[in-house]
Amino acid sequence: MSTLWNVLPYVVIVLFLSGTAWRYRYDKFGWTTRSSQLYESRLLNIASPMFHYGILFVLAGHLVGLFIPDSWTSDLGVSEHTYHLLSLYTGTAAGALTVAGIALLIYRRRTTGAVFRATTANDKAMYLVLLGAIVLGMWAKLTHSTGDGYDYRETIAPWTRGVFTLQPDGAQMAGVPVTYQIHVLAGLALIALVPFTRLVHMLSAPVRYLFRPYIVYRSRDPKQLAARAARRGWEGAE
Amino acid sequence: MRVMAQLAMVMNLDKCIGCHTCSVTCKQAWTNRSGVEYVWFNNVETRPGQGYPRRYEDQERWRGGWELNRRGRLKLRAGGRFRKLASIFANPVLPGIKDYYEPWTYEYRNLIDAPLGDDFPVAEPRSVLTGKPMKIEWSANWDDDLGGAPEHGDLDPMVERTRRRAAEKVRFEFEQTFMFYLPRICEHCLNPSCVASCPSGAMYKRTEDGIVLVDQDRCRGWRMCVTGCPYKKVYFNHRTGKAEKCTLCYPRLEVGLPTVCSETCVGRLRYLGVVLYDADRVLAAASTPAETDLYEAQLGVFLDPEDPGVRRAAEAAGIPYDWIEAARRSPVHALISRYRVALPLHPEYRTMPMVWYIPPLSPVVEALTETGFDGEDAGNLFGAIDALRIPLEYLAELFTAGDTGPVRASLEKLAAMRSHMRAVNLGGPPDDSAAAVGMTGREVEDMYRLLALAKYDERYVIPTAAVGDARALEESALPQDCSLDYEGGPGMGPPGVGTDGPVGADSGRRSLPLVSIENFHALRRRQTADTPGETATGEQGES
Numbered sequence: 078m079s080t081l082w083n084v085l086p087y088v089v090i091v092l093f094l095s096g097t098a099w100r101y102r103y104d105k106f107g108w109t110t111r112s113s114q115l116y117e118s119r120l121l122n123i124a125s126p127m128f129h130y131g132i133l134f135v136l137a138g139h140l141v142g143l144f145i146p147d148s149w150t151s152d153l154g155v156s157e158h159t160y161h162l163l164s165l166y167t168g169t170a171a172g173a174l175t176v177a178g179i180a181l182l183i184y185r186r187r188t189t190g191a192v193f194r195a196t197t198a199n200d201k202a203m204y205l206v207l208l209g210a211i212v213l214g215m216w217a218k219l220t221h222s223t224g225d226g227y228d229y230r231e232t233i234a235p236w237t238r239g240v241f242t243l244q245p246d247g248a249q250m251a252g253v254p255v256t257y258q259i260h261v262l263a264g265l266a267l268i269a270l271v272p273f274t275r276l277v278h279m280l281s282a283p284v285r286y287l288f289r290p291y292i293v294y295r296s297r298d299p300k301q302l303a304a305r306a307a308r309r310g311w312e313g314a315e
Numbered sequence: 316m317r318v319m320a321q322l323a324m325v326m327n328l329d330k331c332i333g334c335h336t337c338s339v340t341c342k343q344a345w346t347n348r349s350g351v352e353y354v355w356f357n358n359v360e361t362r363p364g365q366g367y368p369r370r371y372e373d374q375e376r377w378r379g380g381w382e383l384n385r386r387g388r389l390k391l392r393a394g395g396r397f398r399k400l401a402s403i404f405a406n407p408v409l410p411g412i413k414d415y416y417e418p419w420t421y422e423y424r425n426l427i428d429a430p431l432g433d434d435f436p437v438a439e440p441r442s443v444l445t446g447k448p449m450k451i452e453w454s455a456n457w458d459d460d461l462g463g464a465p466e467h468g469d470l471d472p473m474v475e476r477t478r479r480r481a482a483e484k485v486r487f488e489f490e491q492t493f494m495f496y497l498p499r500i501c502e503h504c505l506n507p508s509c510v511a512s513c514p515s516g517a518m519y520k521r522t523e524d525g526i527v528l529v530d531q532d533r534c535r536g537w538r539m540c541v542t543g544c545p546y547k548k549v550y551f552n553h554r555t556g557k558a559e560k561c562t563l564c565y566p567r568l569e570v571g572l573p574t575v576c577s578e579t580c581v582g583r584l585r586y587l588g589v590v591l592y593d594a595d596r597v598l599a600a601a602s603t604p605a606e607t608d609l610y611e612a613q614l615g616v617f618l619d620p621e622d623p624g625v626r627r628a629a630e631a632a633g634i635p636y637d638w639i640e641a642a643r644r645s646p647v648h649a650l651i652s653r654y655r656v657a658l659p660l661h662p663e664y665r666t667m668p669m670v671w672y673i674p675p676l677s678p679v680v681e682a683l684t685e686t687g688f689d690g691e692d693a694g695n696l697f698g699a700i701d702a703l704r705i706p707l708e709y710l711a712e713l714f715t716a717g718d719t720g721p722v723r724a725s726l727e728k729l730a731a732m733r734s735h736m737r738a739v740n741l742g743g744p745p746d747d748s749a750a751a752v753g754m755t756g757r758e759v760e761d762m763y764r765l766l767a768l769a770k771y772d773e774r775y776v777i778p779t780a781a782v783g784d785a786r787a788l789e790e791s792a793l794p795q796d797c798s799l800d801y802e803g804g805p806g807m808g809p810p811g812v813g814t815d816g817p818v819g820a821d822s823g824r825r826s827l828p829l830v831s832i833e834n835f836h837a838l839r840r841r842q843t844a845d846t847p848g849e850t851a852t853g854e855q856g857e858s
Binding site: 105106107108109110112114115116121122123126128130190191194195278281283287291293294295296297 | 396397399400402403404405406407409411412442444445446447506507510511513514515516518519520521522523531532533534535536537538551553554555556557780
């Protein structure tokens with residue numbers, strides 16, 4: 078069992094990185110949000126910000142929970158119980174926002190004819206995993222909410238950090254409640270799926286927009302006469 | 316001074332008959348694909364009318380283009396960088412498909428597949444978005460030729476503004492209506508707000524010719540450009556999830572051909588040419604405080620290619636010699652800066668548009684003649700311009716942010732040209748109409764040549780991107796002429812079209828481009844033809 082927890086994260090990381098590189102090289106043209114706002118904007122204007130802001134909060138919560146060690150927060154004088162309540166309330170609020178957003182988005186996708194027609198099998202699989210990961214996470218958290226709750230910072234967090242310091246300790250995952258284990262598996266599946274679904278758009282968050290000049294000028298490449306670079310083997314003779 | 320070159324267009328609205336040939340050929344060339352069924356890079360609107368998409372000129376609602384903030388600096392009307400990123404998950408001011416129109420097709424299969432019955436089978440309209448039967452309620456040209464004007468005419472945002480300024484000048488009663496056509500493409504602005512709105516940096520203005528393009532590999536479908544463009548000339552391809560827009564047919568321009576819309580224009584009303592401008596002055600001009608001064612400000616950005624100083628600076632800036640020469644012969648520069656008859660569309664959006672329009676005069680002449688006056692007499696015409704059936708105020712809302720001065724000046728020049736040319740053609744003494752509009756007779760005659768005769772190579776002065784030269788060089792390696800090919804000579808052909816020579820279609824002189832003329836079908840036809848004559852006709856059809 079601990080071998081699984083040692084190997085799986087690296088499989089996911091390799092899939093994520095190589096998948097992203099592959100997608101960028103092979104399918105730059107398909108690298109888009111595939112927005113359906115043109116078809117329907119009334120529901121989207123409410124649901125999409127709800128979901129996206131919610132999931133960004135959830136992401137931030139996960140980063141804090143998994144990558145900030147227990148000792149740091151206790152040094153700041155935050156007791157275990159305070160931390161648990163903080164994570165429970167903010168996490169649940171963000172999670173509820175996310176779930177409400179995605180539920181509304183899925184309702185919209187199913188009921189708006191044009192949007193449903195533009196939904197691919199890939200999208201449906203992605204929605205299943207995404208919704209699964211979120212709901213399982215909420216489930217795990219809320220079923221262990223009494224008292225000080227389940228202290229994942231003793232087990233899951235060190236294991237996560239171990240993955241990145243190349244010292245994975247799968248044994249730490251042995252005593253973790255099954256609901257949490259399933260949530261972690263669903264989360265890993267989601268990360269592995271990112272490069273192969275429309276989720277790739279998250280990797281192109283346009284932060285550089287804040288720093289570039291408004292008007293972009295570009296020159297024609299004198300060596301490249303066509304709009305796209307020549308494929309390998311078809312370059313001009315020179 | 317930082318000299319840059321821009322390929323720009325002028326359209327002479329007097330000549331537009333609203334036939335939509337430009338729209339159709341453009342669509343066939345560029346947007347006959349799924350995902351862009353509703354997209355018209357070129358469309359022709361009847362004015363007054365709501366335009367396409369509906370009421371796109373209502374910037375209070377659609378928030379396109381630039382505005383000045385309290386400190387007098389330019390800002391995007393739809394909000395700056397932080398606002399853009401904060402609203403990236405759902406663009407609050409994106410036109411929906413219904414603001415354009417829901418594209419549809421017909422269930423043609425039913426016409427031949429329907430079972431035998433008492434009724435004739437019909438082809439039902441089907442939405443291409445949902446695949447379901449739909450009721451057709453609007454389309455790109457629903458209000459063409461004022462169709463439905465009594466009902467929809469008041470929805471034209473420019474009619475609303477005209478009425479606010481000039482009371483009841485615009486009427487839709489049958490006896491008092493007016494209309495003209497306004498063909499629109501992307502403006503390829505000097506200060507493009509779509510480019511500024513793109514979070515991914517996928518949109519750009521080409522340094523060589525100023526054409527504004529979308530990099531399809533870098534577009535991530537954030538849709539801010541659609542909002543940013545006040546002319547709503549960037550479209551969202553709902554199949555690929557990427558923005559698409561008019562490319563000014565850059566693959567054609569690069570080899571010296573005019574755009575598809577220009578080439579196929581029945582009225583020959585489009586002009587293409589180079590304009591040199593000072594890129595350092597663009598920002599200041601676009602920030603001009605008063606909206607009515609923006610037209611003059613934009614004129615101030617353009618440089619006179621006859622000025623040797625400008626030419627030296629252009630050369631120093633790396634603009635090729637043939638581009639500078641093309642700028643001197645540019646019909647666009649002539650109509651915009653020299654004769655000042657062309658006006659920009661909606662300068663108040665502060666994007667510095669580069670497709671300009673000569674306002675329509677024709678109905679005045681007609682109307683005057685009908686009342687028994689001499690419709691081409693300068694005195695009568697000048698007086699009639701203020702009482703135009705198309706109110707000056709309406710034209711001014713379109714072209715000069717409401718200032719009737721430049722529109723009147725332009726129309727007066729067009730009127731003076733008619734009067735002057737009539738005197739010339741009738742052999743009478745030249746009247747003083749040219750002087751009355753501050754032009755010399757010579758200038759008026761030159762303008763007449765450009766506007767009325769409008770020869771192909773004077774309408775389109777397009778320097779190539781040297782790709783054309785490369786081809787010519789390639790072909791110069793092959794003989795251009797056969798020295799034996801003269802009347803009665805051994806080559807037996809008068810030099811000219813369709814001479815096959817004694818050995819078949821591919822020998823001897825060819826009047827068409829030599830390279831790449833051979834193809835599979837030509838070869839097969841030659842090999843399977845019964846008589847050489849068949850081959851020749853086939854070949855001509857092919858080429």
